[in-house]
Amino acid sequence: MSELDKVFVDEKLCKGCGICINICPYHVFTVKDELKGIVTPIGQDKCTQCGICEIYCPDFAIAIVPKKGM
Amino acid sequence: MILKHFARKYLREEVLPSTFCPGCGLGIIINCFLKAVEELGYSNLNDFIFCSGIGCTAWIPSPHFKADSIHTLHGRAVAVAFGVKMVRPEHHVVVFGGDGDIAGIGIGHLIHAAKRNLEIVVIMANNFTYAMTGGQLSPTTPFESLTLTSPYGNIEKPLDVVKVIDAAGASFAARWTTYHIIPLIRTIKTAIKKNGFSFIEVVSQCPTIYGRRAGFKSAYDMLKYFKEHSVPIEKAKNMSDEELKDKFVVGIFVDREKLGFTSLYKQVINKARVKL
Ligand SMILES: Cc1ncc(C[n+]2csc(CCOP(=O)(O)OP(=O)(O)O)c2C)c(N)n1
C-alpha cells in the first residue's frame, strides 16, 4: 500500500462476484484468491478514478479516492 | 490510510457483509439510492423512514440502513408507509420491495397509494421471481421464462407495473436496470424531491435463483444482458410489439405536477376548521 494508491478493496466484504473485473474499462482488478474469487487491484496507475466500480460493487468492498476538485 | 466505500457511513457495520448472494443487484440498488442521498446533501438518514415487507429486497433498509425502518408483513409495506407518512409528513418515506411483494400480493395497496398520489417513494426491485422462497413465477416473470413453477416456460405475459402506476394517476414513474447506475441515481434524486407518489422499477439481477434457471452464467452476464436489451422510451415509441418482445423499455414514463395526498389533507382540515 502506498500514498499514491487510489483503489482500495476490503477483502472482508468482497464475495468474489467478479462484476468489477468485467466492468472496469481499464482492467484494474484481478482475482487474488482463486477459491473465493476475492479481488485485488493490480493497476493502481491505470485507474482514472471514474468510480463506477464503487457503485457496481454490490458488497461495499471497493473504495476509490475521489478525483481532485470533485 | 484505508479508504472505505462511500455507502458505509449510512450502513450498519455490524451486519456487513450483507445477507445478499455474491453479485446480487440489490447491493447496486443500495449504492444508487445512497449516492442519490449523498448528492442531495444528507450526511445521515435521519430525515428518512423506510418501510419494507418480506423478500430479499425487503432486507435492503432493514437491517442494512442506519435509519428508522419498519419491516412489516409481505405485501403490506405501502400500506404501512401510508400510515407513517400521515403522522410524519415532514419525513421522506421510502418503500423497498420485490416484484412479488409490491406487484403481486401488494398490488392493491400500490394502486391506491398511486391513485391518492401519496408523497412516498416506492422502489421495486424486479428480479422476475420470488427469490426468497426459491424462485417461483412472479407477476413480472418474462414470457416463456423458466422458473421453479414454470419448468416448461412461462405462459403468462409479464405485468407492466409502470403503466399501472401511470393509469392510477401518480406524479412520477420510471424504469431503469442495475446496469443504468447514472440515470438511476439521477432519477432517485428527482423522486425524493417530488411532492407526489414516485415509483421506480429497477430491473435487477438475481444470479442465484432466477439467473441460474434462466441460463445466465454470472451476475455480470445478466448486467450485460440488461445493457443489450434496454431501449430508451423515446426510441421504443417507434418500435413494434414484436421488436419490443424481449426488451426493457427504460426511462422516465410519468412526470406530472399535481398536489399530493398529505397537502390536500391539510387543506381540507384547514377548510373544516374555518367552518367550525
Ligand atoms: C402473507 C405471506 N405469504 C407468503 C409469504 C412467503 N413469502 C416470503 S418472501 C415471498 C416472495 C418474495 O418475492 P419478492 O417480493 O419478489 O422479493 P425477492 O425475494 O424476489 O426480492 C413470499 C411469497 C409470506 N411471508 N407471507
Ligand code: SF4
Ligand atoms: S436469492 Fe437472488 S435476490 Fe435474493 S439475495 Fe440471492 S441473488 Fe439476491
